[in-house]
Amino acid sequence: MEILKIENLSKVYGKGEMAVKALDDVSFSVNKGEFVAIIGPSGSGKSTLLHMLGGVDRPTSGRVLVDNTNIYQLNETQLAIFRRRQIGLIYQFYNLIPVLTVEENITLPVLLDEHKVDKKQFEDIVKILGLQSRLHHLPNQLSGGQQQRVSIGRALISNPAIMLADEPTGNLDSKNSSEIIDLLRMFNKTYNQTLIVITHDEHIALQADRVISIEDGRIAKDEVVRP
DSSP: OEEEEEEEEEEEESOGGGOEEEEEEEEEEEETTOEEEEEOOTTSSHHHHHHHHTTSSOOSEEEEEETTEEGGGSOHHHHHHHHHHHEEEEOTTOOOOTTSOHHHHHHHHHHHTTOOOOHHHHHHHHHHHTOGGGTTOOGGGSOHHHHHHHHHHHHHTTOOSEEEEESTTTTSOHHHHHHHHHHHHHHHHHSOOOEEEEOSOHHHHTTSSEEEEEETTEEEEEEESOO
16 A cells, blocks of 8 residues: 655755756655665755655655645645654654653654553553663663664654654664664564665665665665565
8 A cells, every 4th residue: 555655756945056956856656564765875865855755844846645645735734743643753863852751752742732642552662662761861861772762762652654764873883773773674564664764874775675766866776675
Protein backbone atom coordinates (compact mmCIF):
# COMPACT_ATOMS: atom_id res chain seq x y z
CA MET A 1 0.00 0.00 0.00
CA GLU A 2 1.36 3.40 -1.01
CA ILE A 3 1.93 5.61 2.06
CA LEU A 4 3.96 8.42 0.47
CA LYS A 5 3.79 9.90 -3.03
CA ILE A 6 5.98 12.70 -4.37
CA GLU A 7 4.97 14.25 -7.68
CA ASN A 8 7.15 16.65 -9.72
CA LEU A 9 8.65 18.22 -6.61
CA SER A 10 10.85 21.28 -7.16
CA LYS A 11 12.39 23.83 -4.82
CA VAL A 12 14.05 27.05 -5.97
CA TYR A 13 15.82 29.43 -3.60
CA GLY A 14 16.30 33.04 -4.70
CA LYS A 15 15.20 34.75 -7.91
CA GLY A 16 16.57 35.67 -11.30
CA GLU A 17 20.29 35.18 -11.78
CA MET A 18 20.65 34.34 -8.07
CA ALA A 19 18.13 31.47 -8.26
CA VAL A 20 19.36 28.07 -7.10
CA LYS A 21 17.33 24.95 -7.91
CA ALA A 22 17.75 22.64 -4.91
CA LEU A 23 15.20 20.08 -6.17
CA ASP A 24 14.35 19.58 -9.84
CA ASP A 25 11.15 17.70 -10.74
CA VAL A 26 11.54 14.81 -8.29
CA SER A 27 8.91 12.03 -8.32
CA PHE A 28 8.75 8.70 -6.47
CA SER A 29 6.52 6.75 -4.09
CA VAL A 30 7.08 4.68 -0.95
CA ASN A 31 4.97 1.76 0.24
CA LYS A 32 3.91 1.24 3.83
CA GLY A 33 6.61 -0.57 5.80
CA GLU A 34 9.44 0.20 3.36
CA PHE A 35 12.88 1.26 4.61
CA VAL A 36 14.28 3.73 2.08
CA ALA A 37 17.71 5.35 2.24
CA ILE A 38 18.29 8.60 0.35
CA ILE A 39 21.95 9.26 -0.40
CA GLY A 40 23.94 11.91 -2.24
CA PRO A 41 26.90 14.25 -1.88
CA SER A 42 26.75 17.44 0.15
CA GLY A 43 24.60 20.01 -1.65
CA SER A 44 22.81 17.39 -3.76
CA GLY A 45 19.39 18.32 -2.37
CA LYS A 46 18.77 15.32 -0.12
CA SER A 47 18.18 17.34 3.07
CA THR A 48 15.97 19.78 1.16
CA LEU A 49 13.96 16.77 -0.01
CA LEU A 50 13.55 15.51 3.54
CA HIS A 51 12.31 18.94 4.67
CA MET A 52 9.71 18.84 1.88
CA LEU A 53 8.59 15.33 2.85
CA GLY A 54 8.36 16.34 6.49
CA GLY A 55 6.26 19.45 5.92
CA VAL A 56 9.04 21.64 7.31
CA ASP A 57 9.55 23.75 4.16
CA ARG A 58 7.11 24.30 1.28
CA PRO A 59 8.10 23.35 -2.27
CA THR A 60 8.13 25.80 -5.16
CA SER A 61 6.02 23.34 -7.14
CA GLY A 62 4.83 19.74 -6.97
CA ARG A 63 2.90 17.65 -4.48
CA VAL A 64 3.65 15.56 -1.40
CA LEU A 65 0.93 13.11 -0.38
CA VAL A 66 1.26 11.38 2.99
CA ASP A 67 -1.36 8.70 3.52
CA ASN A 68 -3.43 10.30 0.70
CA THR A 69 -3.27 13.80 2.23
CA ASN A 70 -1.76 16.51 0.03
CA ILE A 71 0.13 18.16 2.87
CA TYR A 72 0.82 21.44 1.10
CA GLN A 73 -2.88 22.09 0.57
CA LEU A 74 -3.11 22.43 4.37
CA ASN A 75 -2.78 25.82 6.04
CA GLU A 76 0.06 26.38 8.52
CA THR A 77 -2.01 25.34 11.57
CA GLN A 78 -3.38 22.23 9.87
CA LEU A 79 0.08 21.32 8.59
CA ALA A 80 1.63 21.67 12.07
CA ILE A 81 -1.01 19.33 13.51
CA PHE A 82 -0.65 16.83 10.66
CA ARG A 83 3.14 16.86 10.97
CA ARG A 84 2.93 16.23 14.71
CA ARG A 85 0.54 13.29 14.29
CA GLN A 86 1.67 11.66 11.06
CA ILE A 87 5.36 12.46 10.52
CA GLY A 88 8.03 11.38 12.98
CA LEU A 89 11.21 13.43 12.59
CA ILE A 90 14.65 12.41 13.86
CA TYR A 91 17.51 14.89 13.51
CA GLN A 92 21.28 14.56 13.67
CA PHE A 93 21.49 16.86 16.71
CA TYR A 94 18.48 15.35 18.54
CA ASN A 95 16.47 18.63 18.98
CA LEU A 96 15.32 17.68 22.46
CA ILE A 97 13.85 20.32 24.76
CA PRO A 98 16.54 20.85 27.44
CA VAL A 99 14.18 21.69 30.33
CA LEU A 100 12.02 18.59 29.83
CA THR A 101 12.79 15.12 31.16
CA VAL A 102 13.20 12.07 28.96
CA GLU A 103 9.59 11.05 29.63
CA GLU A 104 8.31 14.55 28.87
CA ASN A 105 10.33 14.80 25.64
CA ILE A 106 9.04 11.45 24.37
CA THR A 107 5.38 12.13 25.19
CA LEU A 108 5.38 15.78 24.08
CA PRO A 109 3.66 15.23 20.68
CA VAL A 110 0.76 13.40 22.35
CA LEU A 111 0.43 15.97 25.13
CA LEU A 112 0.47 18.86 22.63
CA ASP A 113 -2.55 17.21 21.01
CA GLU A 114 -4.17 17.08 24.47
CA HIS A 115 -4.47 13.30 24.14
CA LYS A 116 -3.86 10.70 26.79
CA VAL A 117 -0.58 8.81 26.49
CA ASP A 118 -1.02 5.11 25.80
CA LYS A 119 0.80 3.78 28.87
CA LYS A 120 1.53 0.34 27.44
CA GLN A 121 2.82 1.75 24.17
CA PHE A 122 5.02 4.21 26.05
CA GLU A 123 6.40 1.47 28.29
CA ASP A 124 7.08 -0.80 25.30
CA ILE A 125 8.95 1.94 23.41
CA VAL A 126 10.99 2.91 26.48
CA LYS A 127 11.90 -0.71 27.15
CA ILE A 128 13.02 -1.34 23.56
CA LEU A 129 15.08 1.86 23.64
CA GLY A 130 16.66 0.90 26.97
CA LEU A 131 15.64 4.14 28.68
CA GLN A 132 13.74 2.78 31.71
CA SER A 133 16.29 4.12 34.19
CA ARG A 134 16.58 7.51 32.46
CA LEU A 135 12.97 8.72 32.38
CA HIS A 136 13.51 11.53 34.90
CA HIS A 137 16.85 12.69 33.50
CA LEU A 138 17.26 15.88 31.48
CA PRO A 139 18.90 15.72 28.02
CA ASN A 140 22.21 17.17 29.29
CA GLN A 141 22.45 14.22 31.69
CA LEU A 142 22.43 11.74 28.79
CA SER A 143 25.02 10.50 26.32
CA GLY A 144 24.62 11.28 22.62
CA GLY A 145 23.36 7.77 21.92
CA GLN A 146 20.78 8.04 24.71
CA GLN A 147 19.60 11.43 23.43
CA GLN A 148 19.09 9.98 19.96
CA ARG A 149 17.09 7.11 21.50
CA VAL A 150 14.84 9.71 23.14
CA SER A 151 14.31 11.43 19.79
CA ILE A 152 13.38 8.06 18.24
CA GLY A 153 10.85 7.50 21.03
CA ARG A 154 9.38 10.96 20.45
CA ALA A 155 9.10 10.24 16.71
CA LEU A 156 7.30 6.94 17.33
CA ILE A 157 4.90 7.84 20.14
CA SER A 158 2.15 9.12 17.81
CA ASN A 159 2.27 6.06 15.51
CA PRO A 160 3.19 8.23 12.50
CA ALA A 161 2.49 7.30 8.90
CA ILE A 162 6.17 7.84 8.08
CA MET A 163 9.35 8.31 10.07
CA LEU A 164 12.04 10.57 8.61
CA ALA A 165 15.62 10.53 9.88
CA ASP A 166 18.16 13.15 8.76
CA GLU A 167 21.70 11.78 9.25
CA PRO A 168 20.56 10.11 12.52
CA THR A 169 24.04 8.74 13.29
CA GLY A 170 26.04 11.74 12.07
CA ASN A 171 26.86 12.91 15.59
CA LEU A 172 27.57 9.47 17.10
CA ASP A 173 30.53 7.11 17.39
CA SER A 174 30.53 3.82 15.48
CA LYS A 175 29.13 1.73 18.36
CA ASN A 176 26.20 4.06 19.00
CA SER A 177 25.65 4.50 15.26
CA SER A 178 25.28 0.76 14.81
CA GLU A 179 22.89 0.50 17.76
CA ILE A 180 20.69 3.35 16.47
CA ILE A 181 20.42 1.85 12.99
CA ASP A 182 19.63 -1.57 14.51
CA LEU A 183 16.83 0.06 16.53
CA LEU A 184 15.40 1.84 13.49
CA ARG A 185 15.48 -1.40 11.49
CA MET A 186 13.80 -3.24 14.34
CA PHE A 187 10.92 -0.74 14.51
CA ASN A 188 10.69 -0.90 10.70
CA LYS A 189 10.50 -4.70 10.56
CA THR A 190 8.65 -5.50 13.79
CA TYR A 191 6.07 -2.72 13.67
CA ASN A 192 5.95 -2.22 9.87
CA GLN A 193 7.01 1.40 10.46
CA THR A 194 7.75 3.19 7.19
CA LEU A 195 11.25 4.63 7.46
CA ILE A 196 13.13 7.10 5.26
CA VAL A 197 16.73 7.85 6.19
CA ILE A 198 18.92 10.59 4.72
CA THR A 199 22.54 9.50 4.97
CA HIS A 200 25.97 9.82 3.40
CA ASP A 201 27.02 6.49 5.00
CA GLU A 202 26.94 3.66 2.44
CA HIS A 203 27.00 1.04 5.23
CA ILE A 204 23.71 2.44 6.57
CA ALA A 205 22.22 2.79 3.09
CA LEU A 206 22.89 -0.86 2.27
CA GLN A 207 20.76 -1.94 5.24
CA ALA A 208 17.69 -0.35 3.63
CA ASP A 209 15.23 -2.11 1.34
CA ARG A 210 15.78 0.53 -1.32
CA VAL A 211 18.35 3.24 -2.06
CA ILE A 212 17.54 6.48 -3.88
CA SER A 213 20.55 8.50 -5.05
CA ILE A 214 20.18 12.27 -5.45
CA GLU A 215 22.52 14.33 -7.62
CA ASP A 216 22.08 18.03 -8.45
CA GLY A 217 18.52 18.00 -7.17
CA ARG A 218 17.37 15.08 -9.31
CA ILE A 219 17.01 11.33 -8.79
CA ALA A 220 20.09 9.72 -10.36
CA LYS A 221 19.28 6.16 -9.32
CA ASP A 222 16.50 4.25 -7.54
CA GLU A 223 17.52 0.70 -6.64
CA VAL A 224 15.89 -2.11 -4.67
CA VAL A 225 18.57 -3.56 -2.36
CA ARG A 226 16.40 -6.06 -0.48
CA PRO A 227 13.41 -7.42 -2.44
